[in-house]
Amino acid sequence: MKAELQKLIALQNLDTSIRKLEKDQEAIPERRAEIEREFDQRAFEIRALENRRDEAKHARARLENEVVEQRGRAERAERNLMSSKKQDEYTAAIREADAARKQISALETQILEQMENLEQAEAALKERADEIATLNSDREAKLKAFDDESGTIGERLATARKDREELFTNLPKQMSGLYSRIRARIRDGVAVAEARNRSCTACFMSLRPQVMAEIRRGEEVITCDNCGRILYFVPTESIQADAAAPQPNVAIT
Numbered sequence: 322m323k324a325e326l327q328k329l330i331a332l333q334n335l336d337t338s339i340r341k342l343e344k345d346q347e348a349i350p351e352r353r354a355e356i357e358r359e360f361d362q363r364a365f366e367i368r369a370l371e372n373r374r375d376e377a378k379h380a381r382a383r384l385e386n387e388v389v390e391q392r393g394r395a396e397r398a399e400r401n402l403m404s405s406k407k408q409d410e411y412t413a414a415i416r417e418a419d420a421a422r423k424q425i426s427a428l429e430t431q432i433l434e435q436m437e438n439l440e441q442a443e444a445a446l447k448e449r450a451d452e453i454a455t456l457n458s459d460r461e462a463k464l465k466a467f468d469d470e471s472g473t474i475g476e477r478l479a480t481a482r483k484d485r486e487e488l489f490t491n492l493p494k495q496m497s498g499l500y501s502r503i504r505a506r507i508r509d510g511v512a513v514a515e516a517r518n519r520s521c522t523a524c525f526m527s528l529r530p531q532v533m534a535e536i537r538r539g540e541e542v543i544t545c546d547n548c549g550r551i552l553y554f555v556p557t558e559s560i561q562a563d564a565a566a567p568q569p570n571v572a573i574t
């Protein structure tokens with residue numbers, strides 16, 4: 322009986338691993354997409370900075386051309402001023418020169434703004450230079466590591482399923498039937514639980530001393546009155562430092 326109980330515990334451990342591996346396998350596409358999204362976001366930020374830098378450069382060049390034009394306009398107005406013979410010509414030339422100078426001053430303010438934009442964008446790009454240099458290779462390396470890791474899940478799952486099948490078919494029919502019935506009924510699929518400190522560690526229900534004594538003896542299958550799980554007892558000397566572990570790792574023998 323004790324050996325069969327050990328097998329039930331081993332079966333439970335395998336079922337728990339299978340459940341976890343299945344969840345991991347299900348999560349693969351979403352986790353991979355998450356890595357891609359993270360890199361897309363970083364590439365997007367870098368592109369935005371590069372665009373800001375380029376736009377500032379172009380805007381500055383355009384403004385400088387406009388300044389040249391306005392200087393020409395101001396020079397023409399100065400010449401007209403010198404050569405004007407009538408009062409209205411003189412007034413018009415003064416107005417024209419004035420307008421050109423005002424334009425130049427406004428353009429110079431805009432040039433300063435664009436130079437500031439350019440400096441900021443260049444500083445931000447410089448700060449991320451290392452990241453920019455390796456962004457694509459980092460992305461590939463991260464995706465490859467992820468694919469390598471997730472590629473083993475399928476193999477591990479196949480091995481665990483095979484081991485489980487073997488263990489399950491070698492159990493007495495009555496035992497495997499009981500296990501399957503409990504497992505089907507319980508939401509977390511955990512059909513076997515440890516009895517510790519006089520209670521069921523799965524549902525925390527207290528166990529009567531007599532029931533506890535039967536579980537300790539391990540001569541027959543005892544189930545929890547409350548949750549219906551098969552209960553087992555781990556002698557204190559075999560509980561090592563990690564008493565917090567919910568299930569001991571029982572070797573399949």
Ligand SMILES: [Zn+2]
Pocket residue numbers: 521522523524525526545546547548549550
């Ligand atoms: Zn219970």
